[in-house]
Amino acid sequence: MASKSVLLLSFTALALTSALAAAKESDPAPEMNPGTAPPEAVAKWQDMRFGMFIHWGPVSLTGHEIGWSRGNQTPIEEYDNLYKRFNPVKFDAEAWARTAKAAGMKYMVLTTKHHDGFCLWDSAATDYDIMATPFHRDVVKELSEACRKEGIAFGTYYSACDWHHPAFPLGSPGGKSKKPHPDMKAYAKYLQQQVTELATKYGPLVTMWFDVPQAYTQEYGIPMVKKLRTLQPDIIVNNRAYSNRGRKHGRSVGDFDTPEQRVGSYQDGRPWETCMTICRQWAWKPNDKMKSKEQCLQTLVTCAGGNGNLLFNVGPMPDGRIEPRQVARLKEMGEWLGKYGESIYGTRGGPVKPGKGFATTRKGNVVYLHVFPSAPGEISLPALPRKVTGAEILGGGGSVKIQTGPESWTVNLPAERRKPIDTIVKITLDGSAMDLEAVAPPTDFRGAKASNVFQKQTKKLGPAMVIDGNPATRWATDTGTKSCWIEVQLTKPTAIRGIEIDETPEYSGRVQAFTLKVKTAKGAWKTVAEGTKLGKFRAKFAPVKAEAIRLDVSKASEGPTISEIRINK
Ligand code: FHN
Numbered sequence: 001m002a003s004k005s006v007l008l009l010s011f012t013a014l015a016l017t018s019a020l021a022a023a024k025e026s027d028p029a030p031e032m033n034p035g036t037a038p039p040e041a042v043a044k045w046q047d048m049r050f051g052m053f054i055h056w057g058p059v060s061l062t063g064h065e066i067g068w069s070r071g072n073q074t075p076i077e078e079y080d081n082l083y084k085r086f087n088p089v090k091f092d093a094e095a096w097a098r099t100a101k102a103a104g105m106k107y108m109v110l111t112t113k114h115h116d117g118f119c120l121w122d123s124a125a126t127d128y129d130i131m132a133t134p135f136h137r138d139v140v141k142e143l144s145e146a147c148r149k150e151g152i153a154f155g156t157y158y159s160a161c162d163w164h165h166p167a168f169p170l171g172s173p174g175g176k177s178k179k180p181h182p183d184m185k186a187y188a189k190y191l192q193q194q195v196t197e198l199a200t201k202y203g204p205l206v207t208m209w210f211d212v213p214q215a216y217t218q219e220y221g222i223p224m225v226k227k228l229r230t231l232q233p234d235i236i237v238n239n240r241a242y243s244n245r246g247r248k249h250g251r252s253v254g255d256f257d258t259p260e261q262r263v264g265s266y267q268d269g270r271p272w273e274t275c276m277t278i279c280r281q282w283a284w285k286p287n288d289k290m291k292s293k294e295q296c297l298q299t300l301v302t303c304a305g306g307n308g309n310l311l312f313n314v315g316p317m318p319d320g321r322i323e324p325r326q327v328a329r330l331k332e333m334g335e336w337l338g339k340y341g342e343s344i345y346g347t348r349g350g351p352v353k354p355g356k357g358f359a360t361t362r363k364g365n366v367v368y369l370h371v372f373p374s375a376p377g378e379i380s381l382p383a384l385p386r387k388v389t390g391a392e393i394l395g396g397g398g399s400v401k402i403q404t405g406p407e408s409w410t411v412n413l414p415a416e417r418r419k420p421i422d423t424i425v426k427i428t429l430d431g432s433a434m435d436l437e438a439v440a441p442p443t444d445f446r447g448a449k450a451s452n453v454f455q456k457q458t459k460k461l462g463p464a465m466v467i468d469g470n471p472a473t474r475w476a477t478d479t480g481t482k483s484c485w486i487e488v489q490l491t492k493p494t495a496i497r498g499i500e501i502d503e504t505p506e507y508s509g510r511v512q513a514f515t516l517k518v519k520t521a522k523g524a525w526k527t528v529a530e531g532t533k534l535g536k537f538r539a540k541f542a543p544v545k546a547e548a549i550r551l552d553v554s555k556a557s558e559g560p561t562i563s564e565i566r567i568n569k
Pocket of ligand 1: 066260275
């Protein structure tokens, strides 16, 4: 019989072998590891913080949404022939690049091919491209050169789904139809050929921004990304290159996350970039509702405060111009960045995560405290393990007193010292701010619940969005919701004398009758306000000790949606 030690040895060897085998299974085979961008390339892109997204193509002739309107508002046959009359004679790549530069944008991402399959460059792989239009000029070539001339990094958006291409299995409307003769191998070859064209014909690309891969799965997508990285070693690839997105191999796909139409949540270990429209539609739409200067800038600041980038979208017109009012809005952003850009460019988010009416960014031994008008007169921050050696309002607003205690720091910023959109307090520390652990902001609230959440998307659109201090997030309810309620709980019974409710600006006016109640420390619900219009609602009342607040909407024209609820003590 074998001795104990021999048995033990063989058992250990067996355990080791099976562990190695298990490890082998969980690690992707080399050819199935999409790789990552070099850290220094990612850091350089993070430093840029602000980019221009452009959604453009023959669809701009219709004023409807790119890709999605094909087979919806616009019959497929009509949509697919728009290119024959696409002649944007006022297209001026240098003007677009100058507009981005004037906005303070450091990079640009153009939809070279959206889900409709039309290509804005001279592609050898298809005739369905810009060279087949009366315009007959390579837009990608002209724009990449103009960007380079203006010092703007150029990147390409490429839709992995293609509802026009016969070999891609899904078609319009919205990928809901099936092509008669799909051939994923042939489509994958086509896609790789086009991505190779983009990666070899137009100089260095800051990013390849893939989108909506639908049936384009990883067995095709990973080798394609690997090839792309050999062609452009510094390229940053997003997390939408192929389906099975996310944690197929124990880590997310791509080099950054892509929260869409909302500001991402604070994240240290993994870069992210919010993509958002300056209006409501991605492609050109006449008289579309445009975001205010305040919304645009506070979105940028809150992205930076969350340690993310903002890719802000314009949809140029069919004549080739970016709409003048959008150019003007972007110029306003650039003028603001011209004064306060040091608090955005080259910074990282934190060390205090975005809170009620404020955000922080950091660079070296400086913390920039961004204070929005909605913030209270005294801003309380968790104490940081550093000493404050100086504090002043950026842009020449004089020094600021910060009371630093063991638990919290208090920054006193009365109304008369505030700027209209963002008052930035530049706080200099006695050591680096960059290695500080990010901390959660103080909050009056411990939770929120609601009668309904849009398509049960609680993470993105749940009731907690109204108490996160982030004006760019919102609680949303299902389409057709005519009555609903939301309730927020305070961290402790608190004497309050007012409540502020911001109905999401783009959807303001939906609430047509509501009652606002406070749960007193005795447990009774007390009505403190009622009305027929929310918008930016401000209730003032005699101080009451509150444990919770409840908004009951008894009448609405469409699903109510609220961005923020705040209390005044
Ligand atoms: O369907 C597209 C949409 O048209 C737009 O291009 C956005 C931009 O991020 N991406 C997809 C929706 O997630």
